[in-house]
Structures are given as structure tokens and as C-alpha cells.
Amino acid sequence: MSVEKSTPDNGISGVEIVLDHVSKTYPGQSEPAVADVSLTIPAGEFVVFVGPSGSGKTTTMRMINRLIEPTSGTITIGGRDALSIDPNKLRQSIGYAIQQGGLFPHMTVAQNIAVVPKLLKWDRKRIADRVEELLDTVGLDSAEFADRFPRQLSGGQQQRVGVARALAADPPVLLMDEPFGAVDPITRGLLQDELMQIQAEVRKTIVFVTHDFSEAVKLGDKIAVLGQRSSVLQYDSPEAILANPADETVAGFIGQGASLQQLNLLKVRDIDLEQRPTAHENDSVAEFAARIGNDWGIILDARDRPVRWTDRKHLAGVSSLRGIGLPVGELVSTSSTLQDALEAILAERNASAVVTAARGRYHGVVTIETLIETIRSLREQHEDDPAIFEPDPSESPT
Numbered sequence: 001m002s003v004e005k006s007t008p009d010n011g012i013s014g015v016e017i018v019l020d021h022v023s024k025t026y027p028g029q030s031e032p033a034v035a036d037v038s039l040t041i042p043a044g045e046f047v048v049f050v051g052p053s054g055s056g057k058t059t060t061m062r063m064i065n066r067l068i069e070p071t072s073g074t075i076t077i078g079g080r081d082a083l084s085i086d087p088n089k090l091r092q093s094i095g096y097a098i099q100q101g102g103l104f105p106h107m108t109v110a111q112n113i114a115v116v117p118k119l120l121k122w123d124r125k126r127i128a129d130r131v132e133e134l135l136d137t138v139g140l141d142s143a144e145f146a147d148r149f150p151r152q153l154s155g156g157q158q159q160r161v162g163v164a165r166a167l168a169a170d171p172p173v174l175l176m177d178e179p180f181g182a183v184d185p186i187t188r189g190l191l192q193d194e195l196m197q198i199q200a201e202v203r204k205t206i207v208f209v210t211h212d213f214s215e216a217v218k219l220g221d222k223i224a225v226l227g228q229r230s231s232v233l234q235y236d237s238p239e240a241i242l243a244n245p246a247d248e249t250v251a252g253f254i255g256q257g258a259s260l261q262q263l264n265l266l267k268v269r270d271i272d273l274e275q276r277p278t279a280h281e282n283d284s285v286a287e288f289a290a291r292i293g294n295d296w297g298i299i300l301d302a303r304d305r306p307v308r309w310t311d312r313k314h315l316a317g318v319s320s321l322r323g324i325g326l327p328v329g330e331l332v333s334t335s336s337t338l339q340d341a342l343e344a345i346l347a348e349r350n351a352s353a354v355v356t357a358a359r360g361r362y363h364g365v366v367t368i369e370t371l372i373e374t375i376r377s378l379r380e381q382h383e384d385d386p387a388i389f390e391p392d393p394s395e396s397p398t
Ligand SMILES: Nc1ncnc2c1ncn2[C@@H]1O[C@H](COP(=O)(O)OP(=O)(O)OP(=O)(O)O)[C@@H](O)[C@H]1O
Pocket: 026, 027, 029, 033, 051, 052, 053, 054, 055, 056, 057, 058, 059, 060, 211
């Protein structure tokens, strides 16, 4: 591989990217689209470029894999000058995912994922194993999806395949340009959760472009708020930007909903989960009813994934747990935000959302009571802290 990985013993497989006084003027244009950007993206971090349309986010990102050549300045990736690396080799070591997956329509899912491994001349067995592994990683059943064509997939499934393809050759760097921009909000939330779970395992260096600030808050270790010509208005953790926007422009961009964003900052894994009795579909009805008592229980499938909610009334007079109770609605994962959890809870009859861990396995339950308690303590924590979640009062007109 042309871009060296850092030593894997710290769990990080990504490499540092440094943009140093990078500018781009498109041919025939008098003004630069990107002017003098300097930014260091640390190895293994998830950095989100956020900014208004036309601010040059895509141009900046595409200079990293040289889909666009900078007019001036240098970009180093893993300590090597990107301009000194053959562009094709460079792109093989940088995964790239775009809106709607960017899949080749005439290739099957498996062939799409295999593009870079094939270029790297992996043998057939290794490619087949990798395709199967990646489909599992992004939550698609290989037997069902490997031989489908992109047009036979939903938008969300296409995005999943797009992520799998970007990860295929295990590159140290992933570039993602509004990869979830074209899917509905619920699917987008799930795809974001999955990407965060994947990143927790692979620790790539990810550069992710969006114009949705709450997506940036949810995903980013760091956010670069970009203004015109990609000027870096603020580059910091989501917490720091929400607490102290650098100027009026950033504050305006965070928007009216800033105080609600605090729910986007806490993850389900940060709060104590409750447990509910669980059983598999083949287990004894009587025994499960006894364990449930007056509460709710959760029925799991053979792979421990939650399928249905049930209470004692549902179990009266039935001989099997199969198909009993109500389907569990929207699931949340440990890396979901409390905002996602709240939305899922509001959609559930019993004011709770089921939390899953890796591979969709049951992990616990988050209830509305837990959430209300958490919000209350967050408020108390920040009561005496006027800078938090508000623009700097010294700059406000009153
Ligand atoms: N190939 C091109 N030739 C000329 N100008 C271009 C070209 N590509 C982009 N631009 C211009 O460069 C500027 C930055 O575009 P870019 O796509 O990088 O912005 P962006 O922040 O990603 O926008 P969006 O969020 O709308 O995708 C825009 O003014 C755009 O019109």
C-alpha cells in the first residue's frame, strides 16, 4: 500500500492528514473555490467538514485523494506528500463514499465491493471472503444481496454497499461526501449509528462532508466549520463548538436549536440502561410469563436480535412465543445519541426503546424516565454556565 499505516498496537489504523496552505482555483475562474486552508486531521479521528452550500467542502475533500489537484499548497498523508504518490495508487489507499452510494449500475453488489481488491490483485478466495465479511459488517445478508444490482436495492441499502466498498481494501483513510444525504431521516440515523460502530472497531482517519450540523455533532470527534472558500471558522470538538461558537457566523450556523443539540452530544452508552426479561421464540411460555410478571419482556431471534415486545396479557392461552406481542419499533444502538433514543421512545407504546449492541444483539432498554432524569441533571450541571449552548453573551446585542 502506498500510504503507510501507523502501528496497529494503539488500535488506530488511520494516518494523519495535513493540509498546508492549500488553495484551488478552477480553470477559467478568477476567484479561488478554496483559499489557503491549513488543517491537521489526526490519525484515527473522525473529522466532519460542515458549512453552507458552495463553501468548498467537496473541493477541499477531493484534493486529499487528488480527484481535484490543488493549485498551490501541500497535502501530506501518513507523512508522505500526496503529490509525490501516483494518483491511482493513492486512491486505492483512500476509501471514498458519496451520496447514493455512487455504485456502478452494471455491476452486482459483490462486484462493486470487489473493485479495489481486484485492482490490488487479491486472489478470488480472499476477495469473496472480504465481500462476505463487509456485507455482514454493514448489516446486509450476503446470500440475499451479493448478486443483486444497485437498482434492486433501497437507498439505504445502496449507502451500506457504498460504505462496504469504501472499506474494501482496508484503507487507512476514508473520505465520505454527504454519504447519507439522500436517505430518509430514520434510515440516516441507523446508517450513522452503524458507521460509528464500524469506526469504533477500525479507527480509520475519516473525513466526512455534510451541511447538516446535527449530523456533524453526532458523528465528529472534531468538526471543521468552513466558511466561504473553505476558510476554517472553527475547528474543535462538537462540545467546544456548541459551548463557545467562535463568532456570530458559527453561532448562526449552529442555529436556533442549539440547546436541543445537547441531546445529540450524549450517547446511549453514556447512561445506565435498564434490563427487561428476554426469551427466545422456542422457550417456554409459562416460564417467560413468570419472569415478566407485570412488566414487559422482549423476544429475541436465534441471533439474539430483539424481535417483539410482550406483556403477560399477550401470553395468556398461547403455546408458543413465536409471533406473540408487538413488533419492536425503531431500535437504537449504544452509539446512538439521546436525541435518537428520544425519537424512538416517542414512537413506542411503552415509552421505552430497545438498545442493541454489535450485530444487532439485544443489549438493554432506555426508558423515558431515564431520559428525563438525564436531561434534568444536564440542565442542573449547566445552569450556572452561561457560555454553554449560547453564543458568547458579550457579543450579543443586548
Ligand atoms: N469543476 C468546477 N469548475 C468550476 N467551479 C467549480 C467546480 N466545482 C465546484 N466549483 C465551484 O467551487 C465552489 C465550491 O464548490 P464545492 O462543491 O466544493 O462546495 P461545497 O461546499 O461542497 O458545496 P455543496 O454543499 O453545495 O456540495 C462553488 O462555488 C462551485 O460552484
